[in-house]
Amino acid sequence: MRRLAHMALAALTLAFAAPAFAQLQDENANDFTEKLEIGISTDEIAITSDFRGADLTIFGAVDGFDPNLLAQGKYNIIVSLEGPKDNATVRKKERVFGIWVNTSSMTFELVPESYSLSSTRDIETIAPPGEMGNMGIGVDHMRLVPLGFVGDGSNLGEFRNAFRRIRETSGVYERDPGGVQFISSSLFKASVRLPANVPNGVHVVRAYLFRDGTFVAAKALPLRVVKTGVEQVITQTAHEQPFLYGLFAVLLAVITGWGASLLFRKD
Amino acid sequence: MSIYLPIAELSVNILIILGMGAAVGFLSGMFGVGGGFLITPLLIFYNIPPVVAVATGANQVVASSISGAITHFRRGTIDIKLGTVLLCGGLAGATVGVWLFSLLRRVGQLDLVISLLYVVLLGSVGSLMLWESVRAMRKAANNQATPLRRPGQHNWVHRLPLKMRFKKSKIYLSVIPVATLGFCIGILTSVMGVGGGFIMVPAMIYLLRIPTNVVVGTSLFQIIFVSAYTVIVQASTNYTVDIVLAFVLMIAGVIGAQYGVRVGQKLRGEQLRALLALLVLAVGIRLAIELVIPPKDIYSVVSAGFGF
Numbered sequence: 001m002r003r004l005a006h007m008a009l010a011a012l013t014l015a016f017a018a019p020a021f022a023q024l025q026d027e028n029a030n031d032f033t034e035k036l037e038i039g040i041s042t043d044e045i046a047i048t049s050d051f052r053g054a055d056l057t058i059f060g061a062v063d064g065f066d067p068n069l070l071a072q073g074k075y076n077i078i079v080s081l082e083g084p085k086d087n088a089t090v091r092k093k094e095r096v097f098g099i100w101v102n103t104s105s106m107t108f109e110l111v112p113e114s115y116s117l118s119s120t121r122d123i124e125t126i127a128p129p130g131e132m133g134n135m136g137i138g139v140d141h142m143r144l145v146p147l148g149f150v151g152d153g154s155n156l157g158e159f160r161n162a163f164r165r166i167r168e169t170s171g172v173y174e175r176d177p178g179g180v181q182f183i184s185s186s187l188f189k190a191s192v193r194l195p196a197n198v199p200n201g202v203h204v205v206r207a208y209l210f211r212d213g214t215f216v217a218a219k220a221l222p223l224r225v226v227k228t229g230v231e232q233v234i235t236q237t238a239h240e241q242p243f244l245y246g247l248f249a250v251l252l253a254v255i256t257g258w259g260a261s262l263l264f265r266k267d
Numbered sequence: 268m269s270i271y272l273p274i275a276e277l278s279v280n281i282l283i284i285l286g287m288g289a290a291v292g293f294l295s296g297m298f299g300v301g302g303g304f305l306i307t308p309l310l311i312f313y314n315i316p317p318v319v320a321v322a323t324g325a326n327q328v329v330a331s332s333i334s335g336a337i338t339h340f341r342r343g344t345i346d347i348k349l350g351t352v353l354l355c356g357g358l359a360g361a362t363v364g365v366w367l368f369s370l371l372r373r374v375g376q377l378d379l380v381i382s383l384l385y386v387v388l389l390g391s392v393g394s395l396m397l398w399e400s401v402r403a404m405r406k407a408a409n410n411q412a413t414p415l416r417r418p419g420q421h422n423w424v425h426r427l428p429l430k431m432r433f434k435k436s437k438i439y440l441s442v443i444p445v446a447t448l449g450f451c452i453g454i455l456t457s458v459m460g461v462g463g464g465f466i467m468v469p470a471m472i473y474l475l476r477i478p479t480n481v482v483v484g485t486s487l488f489q490i491i492f493v494s495a496y497t498v499i500v501q502a503s504t505n506y507t508v509d510i511v512l513a514f515v516l517m518i519a520g521v522i523g524a525q526y527g528v529r530v531g532q533k534l535r536g537e538q539l540r541a542l543l544a545l546l547v548l549a550v551g552i553r554l555a556i557e558l559v560i561p562p563k564d565i566y567s568v569v570s571a572g573f574g575f
Contacts, residue, residue, distance in 0.1 A: 051271045052278050086570045091375050093565045099383075099558040100565075102375045113570060162566035196269075197277035231273040238274055238506050246502030249326050249510050250495040253517060257333030260521035 033064040036209045036217040038079075043221070045194060046228040053196040056081065056223075060207055062186045070185060074212040076119065076126040077180045078137055079190035081223070083114030083172075084201035087147060090159045090166075106159040107147040113199040114172045115139060116192040118179025127213045135215065137208060139164050139173050171195050200225050274509035275319045281515060283313065288327070288519030295331050295520070296527025297534075298543040299483060301462030301490055303328040304389065306516065308550065315512070317378065321368070322501035322508045323516070324460030328494040330517040331524060332462060332487050339484030346435040346481045349445065350488035353467075356446035357493035360453020365500050368458050381459055382554050388455075389551030392465055397544035403537040425476075436481050444475060449489060457497045462490040465547060 038060035045054055058079055065075060088111050094103040119126065123138045132141045144160045146153075167173040172195050180190040190207070203223045209216045227235055238245045270281040287309050295302030303324050310320035339345050371377040427441035448470055452463035467486045471477045477485075502508040531539060 047271060049271045050269055050278075052269050088568055088570045089375070091567050091569070093562055093567075095561075099379075100562055101379055102567075105375055159566075162564075163568055166564065166566060166568045200276065227273060231271060234273040234510060238502065238508070238510075242503040242506055243499065245510070246499035246508060249502060249508050249513060250329055250498050252510065252514060253326055253329035253495075253498075254333055256514070256517040256521055257330040258337065260330075260525070261334030261337050264525045 032211070032216045033066075034075075034209060034211065034216050035063040036077075036207060036219050037061045037063065038205065038207045038219050038221060040205060040221060040223065042223075044224045044226060046226060047198075047200070047231060048228060049231060051196065053198065054194045056192050056194060056205075058190045058192065058205055058207070060188050060190065060219075062188070062209060065186060066211075067185070069211060076121065076210040077188055077190070078117065078119040078123055078126065078208045078210070079180055079192060080118070080137065080206045080208075081114075081116040081192040081194070082112040082204045082206065083199050084203065085110040085112050086199075087111075088163065090163045092159070092162070104155070106150060106156070108160075108163060109145045109147045111142065111144060111163075114195055114203070115142070115167075115174075116194070117175040118190045118192050119175075119177055120180045120182075120188075122177040123175075126210050127215065131213075131215060135208070139168060139175065172197065194225065198225055200227060270511065270515070272315075272319075272509050272512050274507065275315055275512060277314070279313070279315075279512075284512065284515045285519040287313070288516040289523035291516075292331065292520030292523025293527040293530075294546065296524030297531035298527075298539060298546075299335065299531070300464050300543070301328040301332050301494075302520070303456075303461035303463075303494075304385070304459070304465060304547070305550065306520075307460035308385065308554065310512075316507075317381070318372070318505060318507045319509050319512070321381075321458070321460035322498065322505065323513045325456060325494045325497040325501065326508055326510075326513040327516045327520060328456075328460075328462040329491055329498065330513075331520050332464075332490045332494065334521065334524070336484065336487040336491055339487060342484075343435075344481050345484040345488050346433055346477075347488070348431075349433045349436055349477070349481070350485045352431070352442050352445045353449035353452075353485070353489040354492050356449025356451075357453035357456070357489055358496055360450035360455075361457045361493050361497050361500065362453075363450075364454040364457030365497070365504060367454065369505070371458075379558075382558055384455070384459055386551050386555045386558065388466060389547045390555070392469060393544050393548035393551055395469065396540055397548065400537045400540035400544060404541065407535075407537060436477050436485075438475075438477060440475060440477075448475070449493075452489070453493050456490075456493050457500070462494055464490055465543075 038058055040056065040058050060077070062075060069075060087107050087109055089105055089107045091102040091105040093100045096103065117123070117138060123132060129141070132138055135141070136143045144163060146156060150156060164173070174193065176191070179192065180188055182188045192205070203225055205221045205223055206218060208218045226232070268281050269278045271278050287306065291302040291305045291309070294305065306327055307320050307324040310324065311317050336345070368377070371380050425440065427443045429442050430439055431442050432439050448467065452467050455461055455463045455466070464486050467489070468482055471482045471486065472479055498508055534542070
C-alpha cells in the first residue's frame with residue numbers, strides 16, 4: 001500500500017512538473033491561508049572553552065495548508081541562520097614589481113558574518129531567481145551593497161563573486177539543500193549549523209514558506225550566541241577594563257617567566 | 268582537543284598551540300632570542316587574526332625574555348643606564364608603531380608591510396650573521412683568535428654629540444644612536460610583534476661597539492619593558508591581547524626554552540650563530556617566496572571587527 005502511494009506521488013509529481021507549473025501558479029494567488037510557526041529549543045547558545053560549532057535543530061509547523069498541494073510536494077521551506085551583520089572588505093591583489101600587493105578593494109555594507117541555509121530542496125528550484133533576489137534568500141542572492149565610491153561599477157560583479165566564494169569555502173556561509181524535512185504532514189524540522197569560528201551576538205533564524213514557487217509566509221526568531229564562564233569574564237574585562245587587562249597579561253607573563261626560572265634553576 | 272580563544276573568537280587545537288610554543292621556546296632557549304619573529308608568523312599561518320597574533324606575540328616575548336633577564340641581572344651583566352636610554356627610544360617607537368599599525372590596517376597594506384619588513388630584516392641580518400659565523404668557524408679551524416670587538420677602533424657613530432658615560436659598559440657614547448636604535452626596535456615590536464633582539468644585539472655589537480658581555484642582558488632589559496608596554500597599549504586601544512592564547516604559548520614556551528638552553532650549551536658560539544642565521548634566513552626566504560609566487564586566491568575578505 002505504501003509503495004503504491006509513493007508511486008502515485010511520483011507519477012503525480014511527474015505529471016504536474018513541467019506543463020502544469022505555470023498554470024498552477026496563476027490560480028488562486030494571494031489568498032493564502034497558510035500559517036508558519038517555528039520554534040527552537042533554546043534562544044541562547046553558550047560558547048564554552050571547548051566550543052567546536054553547534055548543530056541547531058529548528059522545528060516548525062505549517063497550518064492551514066492545502067492537503068492536495070502538500071501531497072504533490074508543492075510546499076517548500078527554507079530556513080536560514082544569519083549571523084550578526086558587519087561591514088566586510090574584499091581586497092584584490094595584483095603583481096607590482098614582482099610582488100603581490102593589494103591594489104583594489106571594495107567594502108560591502110552590513111553583511112552577515114555567518115550564514116547557514118537549509119531547505120527542502122535546492123533553492124534555485126523552489127522559486128524563480130527574481131523572487132529569491134527580492135527577498136535576499138541564499139548566498140547567491142544576498143544583498144551586497146558597496147560602501148562609498150565604486151567608480152563605474154564594472155568590477156562590482158567580480159568582487160561580489162569573490163566575496164561569496166571565499167565565505168563559502170571558509171565554511172562560514174553554507175547551504176544544505178536537503179536540510180529541511182517534513183516529519184509529518186504539517187510538521188517539519190530543519191538543521192542549520194553554527195561554525196566553530198562563529199561571531200558572538202544576535203543571530204536570526206528565519207523560515208520562509210513557499211507554495212509552488214510563490215512566497216507565502218515568513219517567521220523570524222532571535223538566537224543569542226554568548227560567551228559564558230571564563231570566556232565571558234575575559235572578554236568583558238578586555239573591553240571594560242582594557243588597561244588593567246593589559247597589566248594583568250603582562251603580570252601573567254612575568255610570573256610565568258619568573259616561575260620557570262625559579263623552577264628550573266640549577267644553582 | 269580544542270580550546271576557545273575568547274579574544275580571537277575562534278576554536279583552535281590546543282596541542283598545535285602547545286607544540287608551536289614549545290618549538291619556539293626550544294629555539295629561543297637554544298639561541299638566546301625572544302622568538303617573537305617565529306611565533307607571530309606561525310600564529311598568522313595558523314589563521315589567528317594578525318592583529319591578535321602581533322599583540323599576543325608581544326605578550327609571549329615578555330615571558331620568554333624575563334627568565335633570561337633575571338639570570339643576567341644576577342650576574343650583573345645588565346647596564347641599566349644604557350638600557351634606560353634604549354628604553355626611552357623604545358617607548359616612543361612603540362607608540363609610533365601602534366599608530367602606524369592601525370594606519371596600515373586601515374589602508375589594507377599591513378600584511379604586505381609586515382612581510383616586507385620580515386623579508387628585508389631577516390634576510391639581511393641572517394646573511395650577515397651567517398657570513399660572520401662562517402668566517403669565525405674558519406678562523407677557529409685555523410686556531411686564530413676572533414676578536415668581536417676591536418678596541419680603539421671608532422666609526423662615525425662615536426663622533427655624534429650629547430655624549431654620556433655608561434659605567435657598566437665602560438664606554439663613552441652619544442645618546443642619539445642609542446635612543447634611535449631603541450626607537451626603531453620599538454616600532455618593530457608593535458608592528459611585527461617581535462622583541463627585536465635579533466637586530467638589536469648585532470647593532471649594539473657592531474655599530475655601537477658595546478662590549479658583548481652586557482649586550483644580551485641589556486637588550487633583554489629593553490625588550491621586556493617595550494614588549495610589556497606594547498601589550499598594554501594594544502590591549503587598551505585594539506583589545507587584541509588574547510590572554511588564553513598567550514598563556515598556553517608561555518607555558519609551553521618556558522618549558523621548551525629550558526631544554527633549548529641545555530642543547531645550546533653543548534654547541535659552540537659560532538656554530539650556534541650559524542644555525543640561528545640559517546633559521547632566520549629560512550623564515551625570511553619562506554616569506555619572500557609567499558610575496559613572489561602567485562597567491563592561491565588573489566582576493567581576500569576581512570570584516571570590520573578583525574583582521575586587516
